[in-house]
Amino acid sequence: xxxxxxxxxxxxxxxxxxxxxxxxxxxxxxxxxxxxxxxxxxxxxxxxxxxxxxxxxxxxxxxxxxxxxxxxxxxxxxxxxxxxxxxxxxxxxxxxxxxxxxxxxxxxxxxxx
Amino acid sequence: xxxxxxxxxxxxxxxxxxxxxxxxxxxxxxxxxxxxxxxxxxxxxxxxxxxxxxxxxxxxxxxxxxxxxxxxxxxxxxxxxxxxxxxxxxxxxxxxxxxxxxxxxxx
Numbered sequence: 001x002x003x004x005x006x007x008x009x010x011x012x013x014x015x016x017x018x019x020x021x022x023x024x025x026x027x028x029x030x031x032x033x034x035x036x037x038x039x040x041x042x043x044x045x046x047x048x049x050x051x052x053x054x055x056x057x058x059x060x061x062x063x064x065x066x067x068x069x070x071x072x073x074x075x076x077x078x079x080x081x082x083x084x085x086x087x088x089x090x091x092x093x094x095x096x097x098x099x100x101x102x103x104x105x106x107x108x109x110x111x112x113x
Numbered sequence: 114x115x116x117x118x119x120x121x122x123x124x125x126x127x128x129x130x131x132x133x134x135x136x137x138x139x140x141x142x143x144x145x146x147x148x149x150x151x152x153x154x155x156x157x158x159x160x161x162x163x164x165x166x167x168x169x170x171x172x173x174x175x176x177x178x179x180x181x182x183x184x185x186x187x188x189x190x191x192x193x194x195x196x197x198x199x200x201x202x203x204x205x206x207x208x209x210x211x212x213x214x215x216x217x218x219x220x
Contacts, residue, residue, distance in 0.1 A: 035209065045157065045200055047209040058207050094156060098204060101147055105156045 002026030002102065004095050009107030016085050016111070022078040022095030022104055030073045033098040036080050038091035039106075046091075049080065050098070063089075085111045115139055119201050119212025125220045132188040134215045136201035141181045145205035148177055148186045150197045151214075157200060161186065193219060 008020040020036075033052045039045050048060045049069040057069050068081040078095050092106040116139040126132050136146065146164045149157035159168045161177035164184060174189040188195055196219055201212040 033207075037209070044214050045202070045211040047211070050207055050209075052207075060208065101159050101162055101204070103156055103159070 004097065004102060004104035006093065006095050006104045006107040009093065009109045011110045011112065012085055013113050014086060014111055017081070017083045018085065018109060020080040020082070020093055020095075020107060020109070022080075024076045024078065024097075027097070028073070029071050029076055029078050029097075032100075034069075034071065034078045035096045035098060036069060036078075037094045037096050037103075038089075039094070040088075040091045043091075048093075051078070082109070085109075087111050114208060115142065115203055115206050115210045117201055117203055117210045117212040119215055121215060122213065123216045123218070125218045126191050127220045128191055128193060130191045132191050132195075132217065134186045134199055134201075134217075136179075136184045136186075136212050138182045138184075138203055142203040142205035144180050145203060146177075146179065146184045147202045147204060148175075149200045149202065150195075151200065152197045160199075188217075191217070191219070 003025050006022045012018050036049045037047050048063050051057045051069045066084045070079045090111045092108050094103050094106045096103045118137045120135050144164045148161040150160050151157045160171050160175050165177045176187045178185050198214045198216050200214050203210050
């Protein structure tokens with residue numbers, strides 16, 4: 001079955017770090033471009049990052065310098081390292097495949113003291 | 114960056130009505146436009162991709178049209194299960210942009 005499964009969301013204090021994972025099944029994450037999209041409580045969808053098949057990456061200004069997208073081809077897994085977390089980073093984080101669109105079910109990150 | 118203007122923000126219609134949601138891009142996105150349905154507490158569900166292609170398993174009452182900068186999602190006969198928020202998304206650029214959403218309610 002072709003699917004994406006995220007994990008790693010948690011309650012974390014401001015300034016803390018967290019790593020999200022997204023395991024892909026049925027296709028190779030290295031063959032396409034993969035994204036992270038987030039949705040703050042009661043708000044709309046916001047694209048935050050992409051990694052292309054050649055390894056190049058892009059970030060939204062709101063997370064640039066704090067978050068890092070990466071992948072492990074051997075584990076067919078996408079990662080999102082989030083550092084210096086702020087209250088405004090609180091959201092459900094979705095991984096999503098580009099091209100032939102596919103989304104995971106999301107994982108909740110709550111930044112609060 | 115591409116801006117996506119979605120309208121209306123809220124829509125109230127009767128069961129069986131034809132419903133139309135519009136999305137306008139600030140520059141051409143060719144055919145790279147998707148529509149999603151999202152219910153509370155759930156992930157967005159892909160309805161339409163490449164502007165007019167129906168995702169497998171999605172009822173045929175959902176129809177997408179348009180290209181370039183003007184796009185439309187039409188529900189031919191609104192059903193109670195269609196109560197949700199709908200989002201358009203361009204995926205022509207490396208930084209996807211979403212519309213602000215349209216909340217669809219039953220009158």
